[in-house]
Amino acid sequence: MNAETLARKPPITVDKATTLKDVAKTLAEKKIGIVVVVDKNAPDTPLGVISERDIVRFLATGVDLNSPAEKYMTSPVITVEASEPLWKVAEVMRSHNIRHVVVTKGGKLYGVISIRDLIGEESVLRGLMEYGEKIEERGPAAD
Template sequence: MNAETLARKPPITVSTKTTLKEVAKTLAERKIGIVVVVDEKAPQNPLGVISERDIVRAIATGVDLNTPAEKYMTSPVITVEASEPLWKVAEVMRTHNIRHVVVTKGGKLYGVISIRDLIGEESTLRSLIEYGEAEERGPAAD
């Protein structure tokens, strides 16, 4: 399986001018953990992301919730290409300590995969386990 098969699409996006308060409302209403920040003139190019964790951090530090997304987004965006295998998606999440990864296809915004997406599919878990077992065994003998 690859990232394309698991990516939730279309991803939920907001513009750079969307306020943190509006982002928080979108996250709550859509029951999602992340939005992708895009330029309205080029919505296929992800500029950043804002997650639930980012909103909590903003509130905890007293950031004005009328602040535009572009001022508080995480950038650059950590992405995987749609053709990447799911073990690579899991590895990227682990390496960067993130729960969501943006998926691109041909360099253009395609979707988002969450940790919940990875662990929610039995076939995905099998794929990840098989990769882990192959990695533990090491290379094949000549």
Template sequence: MIGQFAKKEVVKATPSTSIRDVAKLMAENNVGLVVLVDPRDPQRVVGVVSERDVVRAVAYGIDLDQPCDIIATKRVITLEYDRSLAEAAEAFRKHGIRHIVVTQGGKLYGVLSIRDLIREDAALREAVAFQEWTFEPGMSA
């Protein structure tokens, strides 16, 4: 279930937030994605702005005081919180993205990053390696 790996402390902004302020939010919170929400319903996702979006805005000379809505991705890739890690991995690969917005009943639940999955995979491999090293066949636990 991806919900157990998703970060529930989501960095949010509204579509009218400036690109500059979104970049500041990313830097201050050490995240690569800001979820844009409806100002009237902070659980309703209306877009996302990624680090890539901000870099492109800078590269193309877009005024950073413009609303982030002009650089945001509106077709957000979401998965329900009870979906499998395999489905999340496939979505990352298929769409060439690094973050998935996780929903519960269509409402914002959290964000899962590919970095979260890599960390989880590394932790699991380390635990298995430790267990194999500690508990050799024929040893009692």
């Protein structure tokens, strides 16, 4: 199974000029954990992301919620190509300590996979377990 089969598409996007307050509203209304920030003139190119955790951090530190998303988005975007196997998606999430990864197809925005998507699919969990067993056979990775 690859990233393309699990990616939630279309991803929820906001324009780079969208206020953080409106980003928070979008997250709440859509019941999602992340939005992809794009330029309305190039909606297939992810510029950054803003997550629920980011919004909480902005509130805690007194960031002006009327600021544009572009000013506070996380960039560059960590992406995986749609053809990547799901074990690679899980590895990217683990190595970057993130709960969402943006999926591209041919370099264009395709979807988003969350950690919940990965653990919510029994077949995905089986595949990740098999991958883990193969790693154990090779021995631990050097950090």
